[in-house]
Amino acid sequence: xxxxxxSMGRASLTLEPLPNVLGEPLLTGxxxxxxxxxxxxxxxxxxxxxxxxxxxxSIDRVAGRDGRPIPEGLAHFLEHKLFExxxxxxxxxFSKLGASTNAMTGFSGTxxxxxxxxxxxxxxxxxxxxLLDFVQTPWFTDALVAKEQGIIAQEIRMYDDDPDWRxxxxxxxxxxxxxxxxxxxxxxxxxIATIDAATLxxxxxxxxxxxxxxxxxxxxxxxxxxxxxxxxxxxxxADDALPRHVRAPVxxxxxxxxxxHEERLPVSRPxxxxxxxxxxxxxxxxxxxxxxxxxxILLDALFGRASTAFEQLYAEGLVDESFSASYxxxxxxxxxxxxxxxxxPEQLEDRVRGVIQRARRDGLDAAVLLRVRNRLRGAxxxxxxxxxxxxxxxxxxxxxxxxxxxxxxxxxQVDAAALQRRLEQHLxxxxxxxxxxxxxxx
Numbered sequence: 001x002x003x004x005x006x007s008m009g010r011a012s013l014t015l016e017p018l019p020n021v022l023g024e025p026l027l028t029g030x031x032x033x034x035x036x037x038x039x040x041x042x043x044x045x046x047x048x049x050x051x052x053x054x055x056x057x058s059i060d061r062v063a064g065r066d067g068r069p070i071p072e073g074l075a076h077f078l079e080h081k082l083f084e085x086x087x088x089x090x091x092x093x094f095s096k097l098g099a100s101t102n103a104m105t106g107f108s109g110t111x112x113x114x115x116x117x118x119x120x121x122x123x124x125x126x127x128x129x130x131l132l133d134f135v136q137t138p139w140f141t142d143a144l145v146a147k148e149q150g151i152i153a154q155e156i157r158m159y160d161d162d163p164d165w166r167x168x169x170x171x172x173x174x175x176x177x178x179x180x181x182x183x184x185x186x187x188x189x190x191x192i193a194t195i196d197a198a199t200l201x202x203x204x205x206x207x208x209x210x211x212x213x214x215x216x217x218x219x220x221x222x223x224x225x226x227x228x229x230x231x232x233x234x235x236x237x238a239d240d241a242l243p244r245h246v247r248a249p250v251x252x253x254x255x256x257x258x259x260x261h262e263e264r265l266p267v268s269r270p271x272x273x274x275x276x277x278x279x280x281x282x283x284x285x286x287x288x289x290x291x292x293x294x295x296x297i298l299l300d301a302l303f304g305r306a307s308t309a310f311e312q313l314y315a316e317g318l319v320d321e322s323f324s325a326s327y328x329x330x331x332x333x334x335x336x337x338x339x340x341x342x343x344x345p346e347q348l349e350d351r352v353r354g355v356i357q358r359a360r361r362d363g364l365d366a367a368v369l370l371r372v373r374n375r376l377r378g379a380x381x382x383x384x385x386x387x388x389x390x391x392x393x394x395x396x397x398x399x400x401x402x403x404x405x406x407x408x409x410x411x412x413q414v415d416a417a418a419l420q421r422r423l424e425q426h427l428x429x430x431x432x433x434x435x436x437x438x439x440x441x442x
Contacts, residue, residue, distance in 0.1 A: 013037065013231040015223055020404040022384075026394075027223055031234035034211035038394040038404075039226060040218035042387070047117045048219030049387035050128060052135050053395035055214075055245050056207035057108040058185040059331070062248065063206055071194050072180075073152070073187015074203055076105040081148055081200060082112070085139040090130065099127050107181055108247075108330045109399060111392065116219075124221055125229055132215075132233045138204050140197040153189045163267050163437050170261040171275040171337070171435035177257035179250045181333045209242045210234065214398045218390040247331050254279060256433040264440045271322075271437045272345035274352055278334030278426060285401040290410045292329045293376070294422040295336060297414060299325040301364065301372045302355055303338055309355045318348050336426065345436050356427050364423065366416040377411050 018026035018038065027039040061070045083090045083103070094101040098119055103112045112135050114127050159165045169184055176182040186192075217226060256277050278295075282288075303309055303325035313319045323340035342348045383389045384405070397404055 013227040013234075015039065015227050018404060021409045022405050024405075026404055029227065029230075031210060031230055033234040033237055033239060034209075035230065035234055036214045036398060037226070037230055038214065038216040038398060039221075039223050040216070040387075040390050040394065041221060041223050042219050045220045045387065047115065047119070047387070048124060048217060048221045049113065049115050049391050050131055050215070050217045051111050051113040051388075051391045051395055052131055053214045053216070053399065054110045054112075054135075054208060055108075055212045055399050056110055056203075057106050058183065059107045059180040059333075060207070060245070060247065061180045061183075063203060070203060071187065071199065072183045072191035073156075073185070074195060074199070075110055076186045077148065077152060077192055077195055078200060078204060078208075079103045079105045079110050079112075080152060081140065081145065082135060082138055084144060084148075085134060085137065090134045093130055094127065097123050097127055097130075099123070101131075105185055106330075107185070107328075107333075109395075111395065113388075113391075115388070121222065121225060125225060128217075128226060128229045129233065132230070136208070136233075136237060138201070138208070140200045140204075142197045145195065145197050145200065149192055149195070152186060152192055156184070156186050156189055156192070159184070159186065163265050163271060166263065166265060167261075167271055167273055167435045167437045168337075170263065170437075171273050171433060172335070174258040174261050174433035174435065175256045175275050175277040175335055176333070177253055179252045179333055206242075207245060209240050210237070211240075211242060211244050214395045216391040216394040216398075218387040218394075249280070249332060252280065252333075255430055259433055261433070261435040262438065263436075264438050267437060267439050269341045269343060270345050270439065271339070271341050272348050273337055273339035273435045274349065275433045275435065276336040276338075276427060277431045277433070278329060278336070280332060280334075286406065286410065288329070289400070289402055289406060290413065290418075291422065292327060292334075293407060293411050294414055294418055295327040295329070295334075295426060297369065297372050297376055297411075298364075298419050298422055298426075299327060299336060299338070300376070301368050301419070302359060303352070304372065306372075306375075307368075309351075313348070313351060318342055318344060318351065345438075349434060353429075353432075356423075359423055360427070364416060364420055369416050369419055373411060373414055377408065380407050380411065 013029045013031055015027040015029045018028040020026055025041060029037045056075055058075050063070050091101050094114055099114050099116045101114045114131050116124060116127060172182045319340055319342055325338040327336045338352055394404060397406060
């Protein structure tokens with residue numbers, strides 16, 4: 001056990017070992033205001049990566065107990081707006097410290113980060129102080145909100161010109177009828193026009209509080225220093241009684257609401273995607289995580305780069321390096337995507353459906369599944385060499401209610417019988433929808 005701030009009174013943060021399957025010397029603690037801290041000290045590394053995660057993303061579209069609607073794109077708007085305060089652009093202050101900063105908004109969370117390539121103890125301290133300060137000290141004015149509306153509107157129009165973005169959300173709107181996952185993370189030009197400083201402040205106050213946040217650091221740093229900085233920062237913040245955000249279930253149909261989406265865009269080749277809508281995930285966090293791993297292994301076995309299907313489709317020129325198969329599953333939704341660029345969308349669709357039908361009829365090759373499982377296990381281990389992946393993983397697992405590195409333990413438990421069950425439960429014809437983007441007619 002480690003304790004920082006000997007004479008700090010309440011301004012102290014106790015760090016304790018965090019058990020994990022790899023036996024890594026992880027540390028964890030909770031600040032006086034409820035902020036969870038997760039530390040992955042790696043003294044032999046150069047540099048450090050820090051991330052402050054908020055359990056608030058694009059799918060959070062209802063505010064408070066009265067169910068007030070949140071405008072589409074507000075979580076992303078908040079992410080943009082927090083980088084500007086009375087002193088200007090926060091990124092400039094990180095640059096002067098020899099560090100970089102960024103942020104990202106996803107379906108179920110927003111994360112603010114900094115990365116150093118070395119630096120002194122004082123520089124790391126300042127970077128951490130700055131991260132905690134700018135995320136927790138918003139500055140909203142109507143004039144700055146109006147300025148940001150123009151910037152984000154340009155970003156939205158840029159995405160509207162991106163064929164990959166268009167086909168992705170076109171397919172999600174086939175799969176989902178009510179769930180906010182169907183909506184653009186950045187919102188629409190019309191939705192962000194309804195956002196003002198008061199709306200931002202109301203949503204900020206509801207979601208940006210310590211018990212709905214998680215701080216993770218990975219790399220070369222002094223854990224005592226981090227504990228001291230966090231303790232002092234949190235003691236200076238106003239206390240609140242808000243609990244961590246809990247999402248209400250969405251009354252979403254089990255099957256896709258449309259079977260097909262097509263449009264023409266200025267592309268050189270057609271792009272085809274098959275979407276598979278998962279049943280609303282249930283069970284414990286570990287059971288949900290196991291299902292995600294099973295789906296990843298299943299899709300890789302059927303359509304991965306080493307699969308028989310990919311080798312044949314590639315040799316025939318039906319697919320190229322853009323072809324892939326992936327699964328996305330988060331809080332209350334899940335879907336698989338299979339596809340890529342092709343000169344013949346109709347033939348590719350027939351072939352992909354045929355691969356799935358044969359697997360359901362004939363069963364899966366146990367040797368192939370074992371090989372794919374072992375490859376995934378190796379990829380999970382290699383990913384932990386990245387400080388960024390390690391920090392993001394700690395935050396994600398915390399919000400999902402999972403122990404650290406749980407995927408490494410769960411992947412060992414996946415067997416052929418579980419994958420066959422997953423195939424039959426997930427890759428059902430009635431759960432399919434297709435999206436196609438074709439070149440504009442000459």
